[in-house]
Amino acid sequence: xxxxxxxPKYLVTQMGNDKSIKCEQNLGHDTMYWYKQDxxxxxxxxxxxxxxxxxxxxxxxxxxxxxxxxKAHLNLHINSLELGDSAVYFCASSQVSSKQFFGPGTRLxxx
Amino acid sequence: xxxxxxxxxxxILQEGANSTLRCNFSDSVNNLQWFHxxxxxxxxxxxxxxxxxxxxxxxxxxxxxxxxxSLLYISSxxxxxxxxxxxxxxxxxxxxxxxxxxxxxxxxxxxx
Numbered sequence: 001x002x003x004x005x006x007x008p009k010y011l012v013t014q015m016g017n018d019k020s021i022k023c024e025q026n027l028g029h030d031t032m033y034w035y036k037q038d039x040x041x042x043x044x045x046x047x048x049x050x051x052x053x054x055x056x057x058x059x060x061x062x063x064x065x066x067x068x069x070x071k072a073h074l075n076l077h078i079n080s081l082e083l084g085d086s087a088v089y090f091c092a093s094s095q096v097s098s099k100q101f102f103g104p105g106t107r108l109x110x111x
Numbered sequence: 112x113x114x115x116x117x118x119x120x121x122x123i124l125q126e127g128a129n130s131t132l133r134c135n136f137s138d139s140v141n142n143l144q145w146f147h148x149x150x151x152x153x154x155x156x157x158x159x160x161x162x163x164x165x166x167x168x169x170x171x172x173x174x175x176x177x178x179x180x181s182l183l184y185i186s187s188x189x190x191x192x193x194x195x196x197x198x199x200x201x202x203x204x205x206x207x208x209x210x211x212x213x214x215x216x217x218x219x220x221x222x223x
Contacts, residue, residue, distance in 0.1 A: 040215075041148070041195055041215070041216055042213070042215060043197065043199075043213040044213070045210045045211060048210065056210050058210075088152065090154065092154075097141060097142055097201060097203065098159065099144065099156050099159040100144065100156060100199075100211065101156060102146075102153075102154035102155075102156070104152070104153055105152050105153070105154075107152075
C-alpha cells in the first residue's frame with residue numbers, strides 16, 4: 001500500500017564508492033523528483049522527471065545520475081562518493097503542479 | 112530563485128495550545144504546499160493551497176497570494192504535532208514544469 005517507497009532506508013559506505021538508491025511510486029503520477037536534505041534540514045530539489053523525461057536538473061555534480069526506466073520508477077546513482085554527499089535523499093512524486101508525495105527517505109552516510 | 116521565509120524558526124507549546132506559523136515568499140507563485148516532517152523523518156503533505164483557505168481537522172491554512180504569504184494554524188496542539196513544518200512554493204514559466212522552493216522550516220515542540 002506504500003505510495004512512494006525507497007530502498008535502502010540507510011546506506012553507509014566509504015568515500016570513493018559507487019551506490020544507488022531506488023524509488024518506486026504506485027500513485028500513477030507522471031512526475032517524479034529527487035531532493036536532498038542537508039544536516040540543517042534544508043530541502044533542495046536535485047532532479048525532476050516527467051514521463052521518463054528529465055525536466056529539472058539543478059546544479060548537481062555529474063557524479064549524480066538519475067535514471068527513469070518507466071513512469072513509476074526513478075533511481076539515483078552516485079559515483080565516487082564524497083564526505084559532502086552525506087545527507088538524507090528523498091524521492092517524491094506528483095501529477096504536474098499538484099500535491100507532492102514523499103518517500104520515507106534514504107539516509108546516506110559517507111565515511 | 113524565489114526566497115521563502117518561515118517564522119518563527121522554533122516554537123515550544125504546551126499541549127492544548129493554539130499556534131500560527133507564517134510563510135512569506137518573494138515573488139508570485141503558482142502553488143504553495145505545507146508539509147510536516149515528523150520526528151522519524153517522514154514528510155507528509157498537509158495542504159496544497161495556492162490561494163484561499165482550507166481546513167483539515169485541527170489544521171487549517173490560508174494563502175493570500177496577492178500579499179505573498181501563507182499561514183498555517185494548529186489548534187489544540189498534541190504531542191504528535193511535534194516536528195518541522197515546511198512551506199514550499201512553485202513558480203512555473205510558461206509551460207515549463209516548475210520546481211518547489213522550500214523554506215527553512217519551523218521546528219515545533221509540543222510538551223504534554
